[in-house]
Amino acid sequence: MATSESALLQQLHTFNEHELRRLLAEHLTSRKLGLTWERDAIAHDRALNANVVLPRLVPEYSHTPEGCTAHRNLVIEGDNFDSLRLLRSTHAGKVRVIYIDPPYNTGNKDWVYNDSYVGANDRWRHSQWLEFLYQRLTLARDLLSSDGVILVSINDENRARLELLMDEVFAGRRLGSLVWRTKDTGNDLTQRFSHVHEHVLVYANGGFSFNGRATDRSKFRNPDQDARGDWSPQPLTKAHSYIDRENTYYPIQDPDTGYWYPCDPNRVWAYASEAVIRRLCKGDEAAVHTALAALRSDTMEALIAKRLIYFPPCKPDEVMQFDTLADLHAAIAAGKGPMLPKKKTPLLRANLPDLDFWVGKPIAPGRPSRKEHWTAKPEAERLAPVSSWIAGLNEGQDDEDVELVLLRSARGGVATEEVKTVLGSKAFPYPKPMSLIKGLLSQATRPGDTVLDFFAGSGTTGQAVLELNAEDGGQRRFILCSSTEATAKEPDKNLCRDVCAERLRRVMAGYGGKPGYTLAQGGEFAYLRLDKIDGADVALDATAHHAATLLSMRNAALAPVECAQTAIQMIAKGADWLLVLCTHTTAEILQTLAQLPTEHGVARLVVVAPRPKAVALWLTERGIEAQALSLREVLTQGQGVTKARRAS
Ligand SMILES: C[S@@+](CC[C@H](N)C(=O)[O-])C[C@H]1O[C@@H](n2cnc3c(N)ncnc32)[C@H](O)[C@@H]1O
Structure with missing residues (x-):
């Protein structure tokens, strides 16, 4: 018997009958409806605050065609817990659509919890899987815009568990679910059931609605x-x-x-x-x-x-x-x-x-x-997509009786071939078909939206965003987070670099006779790695590159194309202000700062610097309207503890 349990029994021994009855009544009436799993809230809070996550641009793995002056698309390498911690400090409330296809808790050792793979025989497998997703979903929730939506793929076996978890994280925001038929074929009776469908769970903030379809004139x-x-x-x-x-x-x-x-x-x-x-x-x-x-x-x-x-x-x-x-x-x-x-x-x-x-x-x-x-039908009247199923590409095409907005997708097997045609080998097991993600995004996104996939795997979501942009002239951006999948046995494995980013590079450049993508269609991305720095050491260990990349992501929704060496870096420009990063100050640097408002035609200067008070004083004394922010505070901003919003 666990010590805490025996201690509790001992304590109960000291209660009289009335107290025991009261305790029992309290226990019975305080039960809540929902999901319970083993979780260590203290360990979670500690993990959130263990260090500060800073982005490091890797120019050689980025895709920067000629003419690209800043990156709108991001591929982030690393554990998505860290990627999401970083994004919470740069993209809170800015992501319109999240699509994820997480590991399905099959016992196939395809996800890592507390630095080790969780296999089928792990005693706490289900709890660990739920906690693994809970930690990531609570971070992702903060990224969604007020009209944002999250779409989550899941197999039938784990749908119920995940749906209850989503109900908890996205309380009151469930829109419904879609069923996607994964295969045309079935299994023989020895399998007892032919599992040929998966689900896409849909949770959205109040302002969201699917695009639907305008009535066809x-x-x-x-x-x-x-x-x-x-x-x-x-x-x-x-x-x-x-x-x-x-x-x-x-x-x-x-x-x-x-x-x-x-x-x-x-x-x-x-x-x-x-x-x-x-x-x-x-x-x-x-x-x-x-x-x-x-x-x-x-x-x-x-x-x-x-x-x-x-x-x-x-x-x-x-x-x-x-x-x-x-x-x-x-x-x-x-x-x-x-x-x-x-x-x-x-x-x-x-x-x-x-x-x-x-x-x-x-x-x-x-x-x-x-x-x-x-004349009896307002032109603006639109039909919403039907929940409950994603049809096959040609399914029900000739049924003219019914005017439904159906999402359409190929079956699962097509997806492996899709990756193979780009990368030349079966580089990735169980990707999702392009048509599935494209169908979802064509209904969920508007042309200027940011789309995040933090279980990006082979990068299908990135390719789907590119294809949609090419089709409707949109400017959607993608943020893909992918792990390396490196293990002790395969320390050099790098799925993010060699599959996800490589697939996008080839698609953007054009492959197999297909044309590539122009810059206007989003044919570029920044490849970022994550550095974790102890909060106390940020001032010393964070580099100018970290700061410039972080500030650009946060203030301009862009990532730089190179790691500039200059002491003053322009980060973003508004109608009447200029935001600059100033990594150190000398008399000469201060003089340069003072000239910036006139040079750039702005009224106000916002300077991020290690000694902000001194910089602000120096500038205001010379009649320059300036605001100075502490570099350390800017680097750590948005990465503190957020109280977990669990119902229980
Ligand atoms: C089912 S796959 C996603 C496939 C993707 N939808 C596609 O079409 O290629 C799930 C991916 O999540 C990745 N993954 C698992 N744990 C992760 C973590 N903690 N951080 C980032 N990625 C993770 C796995 O490596 C795997 O590539």
């Missing part, structure tokens, strides 16, 4: 010269059979031609019929009145009278007519009765009720539809 036409203008055909049926909805299973007639249209027995009409209501009310006019008043939309007869039902024209020889019931039965038996035009499923079957109604009636071949006029 080209779908509005006017084949019948309707005086109300262009219209688009809308489905007139509902997904219910004639057995489930017998009252909306009835024939309809075109008043102009006199042709009849049978109801599809598998999809009845979406509107009630006044004739059917009258028949059911058996002459009780009050009941008819009540039933009609209770309807939420027009009856079919009213829609026809308002000429809102379109009956497609047909040639007289396409119209069927059966003189006897026996003729109709014979046609049905021979598969020559009335059919649904595309699917060729029978509209009249031998077992349907009131079949004799059709004897002698002219039956038209087409299907009527409901007219929706362009």
Whole structure:
């Protein structure tokens, strides 16, 4: 028995019956709904504050084509706990979309907790996985903008656990989830279940909405010269059979031609019929009145009278007519009765009720539809993407009945090939397909957004951002965080440099006959490494490069293209201010600083320097409007403890 447990038992021994009852009642009523896992909050806080994380630009691994003066895209090498700590100090509230595809807790030793890989037999595997993600998600939460969204891929086995964790970290921000079919094939029965789907969990801040799709104006036409203008055909049926909805299973007639249209027995009409209501009310006019008043939309007869039902024209020889019931039965038996035009499923079957109604009636071949006029539809009206599934690339393409905004993606196997075509070998196991991430980003991002993937793996998210920019002329930026995956056995392994960054370099330069990406399309990135410096040593150990890179990221959302050696470095310029880094001060440097406002046409100078008070005093004494910030404070800003916002 653990010491703490025996100590507690001893303490309980000293309680009287009333106290024990109270304690029990308190314990039972204070239980909370949610997820519990073993966690050491003190160790977590210590890890957050153990040191200060500073970025170091690695020019030789960065992609800096000619003409690139600053980097908008970032690839950050290292444990993402550290990358996120850094980003919290530079990008808090600035990231619009986070997509992650974390290790799935399969026991495959594909993630590191407290510096060692966690395998299948680890006793605390599930808790460690949850804590590993909890620590990273709480940091990531602070990066999201007020209209930001996080999308997380997860397999079916771990979905429930992760969803509860997300509920805790992103309380009240759950939007829903999407199901992605990963494979077309199934397993044999020895596997008991063919696992062919994964999930994408969606959590968003209040201001977020998917892009949806604008109503397509080209779908509005006017084949019948309707005086109300262009219209688009809308489905007139509902997904219910004639057995489930017998009252909306009835024939309809075109008043102009006199042709009849049978109801599809598998999809009845979406509107009630006044004739059917009258028949059911058996002459009780009050009941008819009540039933009609209770309807939420027009009856079919009213829609026809308002000429809102379109009956497609047909040639007289396409119209069927059966003189006897026996003729109709014979046609049905021979598969020559009335059919649904595309699917060729029978509209009249031998077992349907009131079949004799059709004897002698002219039956038209087409299907009527409901007219929706362009003038009745605001142009800004948009359809949101449907939750619940991501369709295959060609799945349901010909289903014109339904106007849904479906996300579409290839299956998982395609992704390995996608990486192989760029890198020439199976460089990375289990990447996600480009179409999956592109589909998600095309719905979640706007053209100027920053997209973060802190489990970037092979860098698919970066390539998806580039492709989207090329398609819509957008200026999206990416921040990818990837580990090296180096181990004691493979100390030189560097997944971030050799797979993630290398894939992007090749894609940006153009590969396999495909064109590359211009600077305007985002064809560049800075490669950053992370240096961890003890808080007390920052003033001594942090370099001018650290400071310049950190300040550029924080104040200009850019990373420099080189490690400049000058004592004064321009970081960012606003309408009336200039931010400069000044790593040391001499009389000559102060003189140069004093000239900067005039040279750059700004009213105010913001100087980051080791001795800010002295710099500010010197400048103001010479009539220069200046604000000076402590270099040490700027370097450590945003990396202190944040109180974990756990509900429990
Ligand atoms: C499932 S993969 C992501 C694949 C990616 N979506 C793609 O399409 O290539 C998860 C990645 O997270 C990385 N990873 C695991 N723990 C990490 C950590 N602490 N910091 C950064 N990356 C980590 C693994 O090395 C692996 O490459």
